[in-house]
Amino acid sequence: MRRLGMVIGLRPEHREEYLRLHAEVWPEVLATITACNLRNYSIFRHGDLLFSYAEYVGDDYAADMAAMAADPATQRWWRLTAPCQEQTEGAVPGEWWTPLREVFHHD
Template sequence: MQRYGAVIGLKPEQIADYKRVHADVWPDVLAQIKASNITNYSIFLREPENLLFAYYEYTGTDHDADMAAMAADPITQQWWALCMPMQAPLDSRTEGEWWAATEEVFHLD
């Protein structure tokens, strides 16, 4: 099992809508997340900075392939088209990233 964390900004005028859509995530999106071997997935919001922090655990054997399968899923693409305009990617993110990857510096089981 591998752990992943990522950060992105959230546009202040979109906070209520972002919370609303995530209170009722589409079942097909949830199914794809599970099919991509993602468990224990959470998104946290830090206000007033309006930063989202996502955390998940990956239980598969090929993270890149599972993420590519998720990205190719038409329903997931529709979900991302809904959510991405609400987000504000960090200027410091690596080229090709939407959510900026984070480094785990401490963990306790």
């Protein structure tokens, strides 16, 4: 299992829309998250910074993320959520959310 932590900015003028969308995530999007081997997926908010945590349980992360990106329902979802977000300083080219390096873990 691989733990994933990522951050992205939340545009203040779209905060309420983002929170409303995530209060009722579409079942198709949730099914795709599961089918793409992500578990314990959470998004936390601190001011206008979003932090996501997920556990990846598959064998081919790149293929699973490509499958997620190809899913029509997920594409429609991202068209709604993307305008609510803004990349953080130092974002990785080609990545929307900025991946974080784990510096500590204890079971």
